[in-house]
Amino acid sequence: MSTAQQPHTPHRAGADGAPRTAVHAPTPTVDVDRTDPDYRSWLKEAVRKVQADANRTADTHLLRFPLPEEWGIDLYLKDESTHPTGSLKHRLARSLFLYGLCNGWIRPxxxxxxxxxxSTAVSEAYFASLIGVPFIAVMPATTSREKTRLIEFHGGTCHLVQDPRTVYEVSARLAAESGGHYMDQFTYAERATDWRGNNNIAESIYEQLRLERYPEPAWIVATAGTGGTSATIARYVHYMQYDTRICVPDPENSCFFDGWLTGDATAHCTTPSRIEGVGRPRMEPSFVPGAIDRMMKVPDAASMAAVRALEAAIGRKAGGSTGTGLWSALRIVGEMHAAGRTGSVVTLLCDPGDRYLDKYYSDDWLAAQGLDITPYARTLDTFLSAGVWPD
Known part of the structure; x- marks a missing residue:
């Protein structure tokens, strides 16, 4: 089997229980009297506004990816691009704001x-504007221009850094200098979301599958940036005692796969991920390796081929992280079909492709990055037409 067609995909290999660096909650500041009626009135109104956003926002759609009926396998994409801020991170930002407000960390x-x-910064800028507090996004200088435009559209400020590994320390420093709150999604994503239910993404998936022919999916595929989404889904599956398995695909230039495979909580990667939103240089505190069943290492060119196959199949452009997940989901479908198994598979449509027209949909950008999607596109064409994943 060629390298282009065989990303390494062993099943869970004992990363459970790996030590993690202790993370402490922000030290409470004394610039606000939390018994003051004006502060309590502001807090109640801020929480109401954030909760109202969830109440008036319809659930996101579950789209079907067309597969031959005779395969007996259904593939779905949970379309998170329809949130008010256009991505999966809208859920996370809402949870993080409620968590920070209720902990007394976010102040008028x-x-x-x-x-x-x-994408998280776009959504957090939206919620900051909603409750009337300033917002600063610390991001790599390579972040797409469309994302910085959206952050600024929602009233946020972009602080760009040349070395993506410095975003943590720069954010903490800016918070200390301004007296503000460093939200720290990479630490708090997995604990800010109620994984037992309360209309989280996992509960929504199962409710939307209730009338389908395979209402309990064989696999849910979720890429990892913070790791919060995969942790929420996996915990919900275990809590509800479902037999669903969780797969987390990892792009090139990310340490999650190696850290999960070896149980090394200190695993790291010095080259930044080309797939915005997923893949990290360090094992983030919100990535919970013991909760998931499988990981795949997905070449970036395969992710690019998959988003173009998605557009051809359903007429929708999506971001690169969607391609990473879709490539892995289709590989799992191929394994199920080869083994004669039936069932359903769910992955995520994380954000729209119009944010990346100058990157993932640009042949010039692909060439500049040295990415040849041809063998991966051929693999997908062969599989979708003949039902065989090429050796």
């Missing part, structure tokens, strides 16, 4: 600062 007039590769 003080900025919220976040380390982000883009």
């Amino acid at each position: 007039g003080k900025p919220v600062i976040e380390a982000s590769s883009g």
